[in-house]
Amino acid sequence: MELPYENNLDIGRLAGVFNNTSATYKFYWLLAILETCEEGKTDISKRELFARMLGNAWYTVNYFHVSFGSQDLIQRAIHIISDTENIPVNIRKENLLQTLLNTQDPNTVNLLKHFDKNVPHWFLTPWISRNRDENDSSYRNNIYKQSQQFSGQVPYALFSDSITINPVWIAYLQTNARLLKDYCYWNLSLFLQVRNPNVPNIPGKLIKPPLRNTLVKQRRDYWDIAINELDGIDCIFTNTRLTTGQYALDHFVPHAFVSHDLIWNLVPIDTTFNSVKSDKLPNMDLHFDGFYSLQKSAFEIISHHSPRSKLLEEYWYLFSGNDKNINFEYERFRDVIAPLIAIASNNGFSKLL
Incomplete structure (x- = not known):
């Protein structure tokens, strides 16, 4: 330049x-x-x-x-x-x-x-x-x-x-x-x-964004559909039962670290707990399995109901795919998330107690 x-x-x-x-x-x-x-x-x-x-x-x-x-x-x-x-x-x-x-x-x-x-x-x-x-x-x-x-x-x-x-x-x-x-x-x-x-x-x-995205599309076109199909889900942090309109959409790895709203890092959680979690890091041993299970279920549901959804494309690069035939592998997903959590921790992000 x-x-x-x-x-x-x-x-x-x-x-x-x-x-x-x-x-x-x-x-x-x-x-x-x-x-x-x-x-x-x-x-x-x-x-x-x-x-x-x-x-x-x-x-x-x-x-x-x-x-x-x-x-x-x-x-x-x-x-x-x-x-x-x-x-x-x-x-x-x-x-x-x-x-x-x-x-x-x-x-x-x-x-x-x-x-x-x-x-x-x-x-x-x-x-x-x-x-x-x-x-x-x-x-x-x-x-x-x-x-x-x-x-x-x-x-x-x-x-x-x-x-x-x-x-x-x-x-x-x-x-x-x-x-x-x-x-x-x-x-x-x-x-x-x-x-x-x-x-x-x-x-x-380097610059504070004027406004954070509202995540309306991710709620309406993805998680609301999945939650309705599953007849409700349990919060991975509090086990509270969540239904459409009664959840907060949270970044599993904090937005302050990843700086994006990609669907593979979003998960519905208890609205009360959301303010407590803030930008704290989840515990991989305690929370990842629940996160993965919800992600996999939602992906399969949306793939069936809305196979042309642009949100599904956000998984292609995560799983190194070039088409919609994605094998939602546990180890592959964990190998993406775990290093992000570790690096964020080294950079000063605190962990959930």
Whole structure:
């Protein structure tokens, strides 16, 4: 993916900011700058940018449990702040931003200030080269000094508590903000996929979706039909008897991990228990056999009643089939589900007690 060209700017340097990146800081720093530029701001407080960095990473860390690496302060700061400030996972981004900007908690304030030690000036290294005899402190001071003169067409000038966007960059950043953010997220997804090799759909976990799917089609065209045919089923977690209209449709492997609503991962459960389960992991020894049995029964029923159902196609790839003659194998199904549960557990998803 390439950045939009601009005749009077050295876009190659902007593209080079993500070279030799060892943490997520630069990605989220640039995203924060682009957001504020879109709002028409050119003089921006560092605290607002640091708060936006955490805001853009909040859902990825807290809901999807994507690992940023053991040394990444963004991930650690989010965990600490969510506890000390008692902030819910699903908080609206604008409300989170206001909380971080207005909080007086010294721990939160210090965590935000910590990003100032490296992020703002290291981002400018493609524009300001380092002399061999410079130590970190003198190099930092040099970057601040040169940036304030807009040397080398740096995108912004650094001050103690704020940055000022270089006038020659303003139009480019504002006009191309969407493409630049896509470029940033593309590079971020590559960076995180390396650190989460077994986690599915990293790109889909970088931005909080505006709305979750309602699963109406999966209920109406699949599970309602199966439950009616079976004259009710038992919840695999509570043994409560379930009938159509009296169940919740749950992701066996949490949606926060798989990031899809494929029918082979959905199962009707007790509506009361659904809120307790949340995104907790089921116990394979206790719950998989019941899950498999319901899945197999429903598949056979829908194959008979609605053989052309598009929902049945979602099993083809699960069982490596290229037609509708699927052998609903227990071991094959378990070999798909068990690794997902194990990886999700390693990524911080808690288990049902």
